[in-house]
Amino acid sequence: MSVTRPRVTEKEQYFSEIDRLVNSQVLHGSEQLCKLLRYLGEHALEKPGSPLKEYQIATEVFGRPADFDPQLDSTIRVQAGRLRVKLAEYYSTEGADDPVIVELPKGTYLPSFHVRSSARVVALPRPQPSAPRKTRFGAIAILSGLLLVAVAAIIYLLALGNSRPSTSHDASPAVFAKFWKSYLNSQDEPWVIFSNGAFVGRPETGMRYFDAAHDSRDVILDHYTGVGEVLAVHALDQVFTGLNRQLRVKRGSLVSLDDVKNADVIFVGSPAENLTLRDIPGTTKFFFRTLDSGSRKGDLAIINLQPQSGEPGYFIGTPSNLHLEEDYSIIALVPGMNPAKSEMILAGTTTLGTEAAVEFVCQRDSLEKLIPRLRTSSDGTVEPFEAVLRVRVRRGVPVESEIVALRNGR
Template sequence: MVVTGHVTGADLRLVEERLVNSHTLHGSESLCKLLRYLADNAIKHPGVALKEYQIATEVFGRAADFDPHLDSLVRVQAGRLRSKLFEYYASEGVEDPIIVELPKGSYALAFHPTSISTKTILRVAKEAEASSQVSPKISRPVILLSLLLAVAMVVIIALTLSVMRTSGTVSGGRPVPAALRVFWQKFAAAPQEPLVIFSNGAFVGRPETGLRYFSPDKDSRQAILDHYTGVGEVLAVYDLDHALGSLQRQIRVKRGSLFTLDDAQNNNLIFVGSPAENLTLLDIPSTHEFVFQRVSSGPRKGDLSLVNLRPQPDEPKVFLPSAPGTTLTEDFAVIGLVPGLNPARSVLILAGTTTIGTQAAAEYVSREDSLEQLLLRLSVSENGEMKPFEAVLRVKVVRGVPVGSELVALRKPPQ
């Protein structure tokens, strides 16, 4: 939830009731239900991100096997609600003291008091619409142009407010969450934008006989057929861009196959993907407590695992995802912050045993609620500094989507 200015929980409940009982949302039972759910979450659990899966199953009654990649219900309904909110504030809600928005790419409502200038512009849009109905002497093109200009002004205001809130620069607005600021401080404050290196795994073989990962020990580089980047890595880059964007910091993105050691000397690095696909991780400082290895024997021989080199009591020696050939319901990922080749630089590693685990790791370090948990475990205060650490996440997966992550192992420097 984003709240700007002085807005109380009681205020938000009144806003919720006004919207649900409005003419704009009259008859839209599904949208009212979605609005109530989002508002309730925003008030009771501020900062806790909602996932499509949660909304689909808890609001719209979808089954437990709901797959957002195959069913766009939540995105469609969120788009409808976003349009209805815009319509409401351009008409019957023009005098409302608080505006509710559903920013694109988010399922968290944003609340902010309506400024005088915004009210004036919204009223202009409403009056322009009314003039089209009571002024028959005015030509249709002129009416249309007036409407378009009025609506465009409202859109500009809405977009400007949205962009300013995203960047944390709204005057008197909610500051960037402390957890995000503390965790990303080294990457946001450095002279150079951080360089995100995403896995771009090489494959050898032929489609008709089978493809496998390129092995530098036994394959010639001339045998490489193609390169591949997983969906999880793509979504991870999006989450990282959003997180650092909130700190007014851009990222630079480079595929692993083009990474050079010069890049490592001069930049803070964020590696997305395991060494099985991001082979450049083999050439730079990496994690020392939790490492990726292929299982060497037994029924899981050849599978990628996350090995716990110094297991603590009640910790397993090996973290293994669901077996190949079965439905992926569990994955593991490592989050590691280590010094770079250049001691003045830092390297962040976000890697799962599958692409889904990688996605979950990036989500974990991009969201306020999970970062608060991590910083608490690391004993880092709001004014503290991040030190090197390594952590393992257990990731719950439903139909190829990470729906929950739990911190199951952690190594941090001695106090």
């Protein structure tokens, strides 16, 4: 007896592909991008040929008020741009053999769907840690274990800073007030959001990063952070104390978009572990990505979207199976979810790179070299920029940093 299976329609294939994208590692933690993708995909498939406007997306997907003005708020354009990057990343990695390709062409909010002429289905084995990776991972796990008290340490350092007698702006070098000017005038205190990775396992028996494909979310440990993040929060607190400005501090896994949508924010740590960064407008010139091919496959790099003369296509530090001697970081000031607010991103490919990025913007000498290379508005406020920092590391300590790529403006 033969059984005839119902034929899968193209429309069903397309919806299945959207489901694969939403559940992928590339979009893991990017709730807003997943919501946007589902909305755009459903509109394109259920109402083919019907155009989509920014206003419609803003009010129906992102909950913007009825007076939303796309001329003043670029959120939708920024999010669409981020979605395009994520789609390209997905199809160059885990979606390389998917039967359908989803694209979001520039100039439109309607996705296009393409069926591959011949799709090859490959069963991906569960990744097994190699000996070299275990070496670096073991070091990270040990550091993480030692930093079980990281949050308590941060609270202690902040309490210590807040217990100091109030100082005037004159107590801090003028270069700090100039660089951080956009963070000093708001009525609300700025947020510092530090990264904390999702781990599974136990410190005493070994830990590894959470794998969404194989691990239950019920066993996630999300109260660990890195050495660099702890020292970074302390350094920022010292600078802002000198500027008579208190900071609010939260770990990334506890932050909601409501916390940051109308606030000035400083993100400490890359989107790989600071997941909130995946759901808000971020960098457009440089971004973090795990390499999926070549001799450095599996290592985190900073992608250079538009390399200038003499610049590489990506920046990458010491291989993960060797002792860390070089790292790279991003230092970026971009508009926040509310374009009137500021978002600072200070993140390295390792925790030591993150530490170096924060040190760079908390030291007088480095800021005095950086600020002349940045654009400022008529009132002296630093305008948006993105920079890549090369970091030399000796014996687990960042000892030298220099800007190797810089872009002004959006």
